[in-house]
Amino acid sequence: MGDVFFSFRGRVYINAEALNMVESIGNYVKHRRVPVIVPGTYVTYMVPAISGESIAHGYQYVLAQKAVEKGLPVCKLCRHGIFLKSTNESVFMDSFDKKEIPKTPEELEKEIVAGCVVEDVGGFLYASEKGKSKVKNLKRTSNFYVGYMIPAAEALINTVVEPQLHTRYALGTKYVGRGEREARGQMIYYVEIASASYVFSYDLDTRYIGRSTYSIDMAGKPLVGKDEMIERKIVALEAFAEFLTEMMFGAKKTRFLPVIDWESFVVAVSDKPWTVPSPFTKKYIERATKKLEKINKNTKLYIYKEEGEQGPEEVLLHAVEDATERIKQ
Ligand SMILES: [Zn+2]
Numbered sequence: 175m176g177d178v179f180f181s182f183r184g185r186v187y188i189n190a191e192a193l194n195m196v197e198s199i200g201n202y203v204k205h206r207r208v209p210v211i212v213p214g215t216y217v218t219y220m221v222p223a224i225s226g227e228s229i230a231h232g233y234q235y236v237l238a239q240k241a242v243e244k245g246l247p248v249c250k251l252c253r254h255g256i257f258l259k260s261t262n263e264s265v266f267m268d269s270f271d272k273k274e275i276p277k278t279p280e281e282l283e284k285e286i287v288a289g290c291v292v293e294d295v296g297g298f299l300y301a302s303e304k305g306k307s308k309v310k311n312l313k314r315t316s317n318f319y320v321g322y323m324i325p326a327a328e329a330l331i332n333t334v335v336e337p338q339l340h341t342r343y344a345l346g347t348k349y350v351g352r353g354e355r356e357a358r359g360q361m362i363y364y365v366e367i368a369s370a371s372y373v374f375s376y377d378l379d380t381r382y383i384g385r386s387t388y389s390i391d392m393a394g395k396p397l398v399g400k401d402e403m404i405e406r407k408i409v410a411l412e413a414f415a416e417f418l419t420e421m422m423f424g425a426k427k428t429r430f431l432p433v434i435d436w437e438s439f440v441v442a443v444s445d446k447p448w449t450v451p452s453p454f455t456k457k458y459i460e461r462a463t464k465k466l467e468k469i470n471k472n473t474k475l476y477i478y479k480e481e482g483e484q485g486p487e488e489v490l491l492h493a494v495e496d497a498t499e500r501i502k503q
Pocket residue numbers: 248249250251252253259260269290292293
């Protein structure tokens with residue numbers, strides 16, 4: 175049974191999006207913003223962004239659904255997209271239908287990992303509520319890595335966040351009068367929307383999927399059977415393919431469904447950690463091929479460009495197939 179390191183970096187045009195909102199002040203809903211520095215001039219801009227937490231939620235939701243479809247174990251909360259992930263005694267016991275907490279951290283990790291693919295792949299953080307269990311706290315680091323989507327370097331100074339005014343049409347009804355009644359009846363509100371060429375990053379390291387990570391002595395010890403371990407690694411990859419081709423992340427998509435097109439991306443499939451260089455600057459594809467000339471961990475690159483012959487889905491699926499074959503070997 176093999177392991178892979180799967181690394182994806184890309185640039186994607188997202189127009190008129192409200193994918194990650196942070197707060198509403200009265201009837202004004204704000205888009206998330208982060209400070210980003212412009213290379214060369216070092217000027218810092220506050221630009222629209224989509225958080226890694228938002229992306230991780232979307233990915234784990236697809237992962238939960240796909241794992242359930244394949245008959246793999248997913249706990250009661252994760253299968254509904256509620257990722258409290260064994261955060262304390264009551265969440266653990268409700269999620270896994272247990273009456274008590276295992277006595278040692280090793281046993282607790284085994285029960286959680288064996289019982290839930292999402293917590294196996296995406297990690298968890300258990301912290302006991304005051305003195306209720308022998309295990310005080312237990313952490314499992316996520317096997318996949320995501321971060322903020324920010325505008326690409328060249329797009330930074332041209333990125334716009336614009337509040338859009340919306341009203342419900344209710345004129346001519348008794349619900350709309352003068353003064354306050356006018357505003358209430360028509361529900362005037364503002365939603366900030368943004369447009370940019372965003373960068374996107376995702377890495378998956380399958381080494382510890384289905385295995386213990388808790389202590390030095392135990393690290394790497396299998397917690398599930400061999401066949402199931404293979405299935406878990408493959409479902410983590412297939413979930414990513416579906417997540418990306420269907421863009422299964424972000425909020426407010428029922429009325430602010432953004433216009434999305436991939437500009438370019440690079441996928442690296444390797445036996446050991448090998449990450450694609452950051453797509454923040456345009457040269458990242460060239461830098462990836464140069465890096466491969468110097469560092470090669472049985473690495474194969476899959477590159478999508480707008481002007482290329484293959485569509486983004488085709489390129490991505492080839493990469494996923496390669497990774498899947500390596501896992502099965
Ligand atoms: Zn779970």
